[in-house]
Amino acid sequence: MEPGERIVIIKADGSLLVHRSTGYEPVNWMPGGNTFCSVQTKEQTLQIRVQRKRPAEAVNVIFDEIQFVASLILSDAGEFSLYASEEDMQKAVLLKPELLEERFKPIAYEKKVEPGFVDVYGEDKDGKFVVVEIKRRTAGKEAVMQLARYLEAVRGRTDREVRGILAAPGTGKDVLRTLAALGLEYKHLDPRKCAETITRVSTRKLADFLKGS
């Protein structure tokens, strides 16, 4: 790679990004994860080497000149939202059924039906059965199909009316249309609110970050 003035970012997970003055994509990079980073000075240059095992490859960055350096530790709320796993969201719905809808009564979770396990299974205010499929993040078509299969299985075992609800922080393209076409419903479910429901600790910490240290 030819020399030029660049912005180099080394992240906490070992990711390396080399950016030019234009363009969305980095001109060179190394994804985070199984990376090993080493630094040395050599003939008036600073050399940084980042390598990984699989695939076996390495990126060497050679600094002839350094305009400025900054070292930061970023405290990011996003890392906390990782704490809201699909399991946490399930627990949250069980603890606070109104997150899903008013007067919803959970009956079972991880209930075995033919194709697999239903995330949450319950009863709505009118006594209709409700099958809930929960996704941690944007739900795609496969989530819809999963829900549809479970719904089919449950309907085969009862004469009562059965509703199917897909609960996720968002939906992919066409998912809402597909749901409507199959007579299914969508409910927005925020992973962060779910996390707050099962533990208040992380909220407190988040507030600290916003006020600054």
Place this chain on the structure above:
Amino acid sequence: MEPGERIVIIKADGSLLVHRSTGYEPVNWMPGGNTFCSVQTKEQTLQIRVQRKRPAEAVNVIFDEIQFVASLILSDAGEFSLYASEEDMQKAVLLKPELLEERFKPIAYEKKVEPGFVDVYGEDKDGKFVVVEIKRRTAGKEAVMQLARYLEAVRGRTDREVRGILAAPGTGKDVLRTLAALGLEYKHLDPRKCAETITRVSTRKLADFLKGS
């Protein structure tokens, strides 16, 4: 998007990158190009808005707190290669035919033949005619086809042997194979060297950058 400590980069082309402390991908972004950027302060926050027309969308960045700011102008060799337009590269080959090959003698440029205009037209050291197609960046299949058409046209007007040369800084996938299959040749032509040939000014500047100010 939930708040957290981030690294925000606004590039010269209007690209916006918002990075977290981990991962290759930006957590939010706006590609460069048709973007319009505005800044305002509001209720103790700094707000940056970047929007584009097609697709119609915008990204708002709200700073509750700023750890540090840096404004840089990056002088990158890549930008200099922009200064070497296809026309410049053509001039460079005319001024310094050895950029293409030893003892190449240009006869005409932008010469009209049936399908359009041949970039450079000349004669090699053995007296064979040479048709040159120049591309300022990575040449794709369409460049090969263009060259092939011109070559066909020229061959129809002479009994002398005619060579076809594609000159570019690089080639796309399969282009070299296609060239070989059609009996055409490829010559690496560096836009930067072409730019240096037609004017020494930029070279001097680049050298300054590398040595530091």
Place this chain on the structure above:
DNA sequence: ACGTCGATCTCGAAC
């Protein structure tokens, strides 16, 4: 201008 396709794709989730 709009679709299709490749990428050092990256990034998860399912299996």
Place this chain on the structure above:
DNA sequence: GTTCGAGGTCGACGT
């Protein structure tokens, strides 16, 4: 672990 599908994919190429 490996494979598979999605992405606001981005960019390049073809029509």
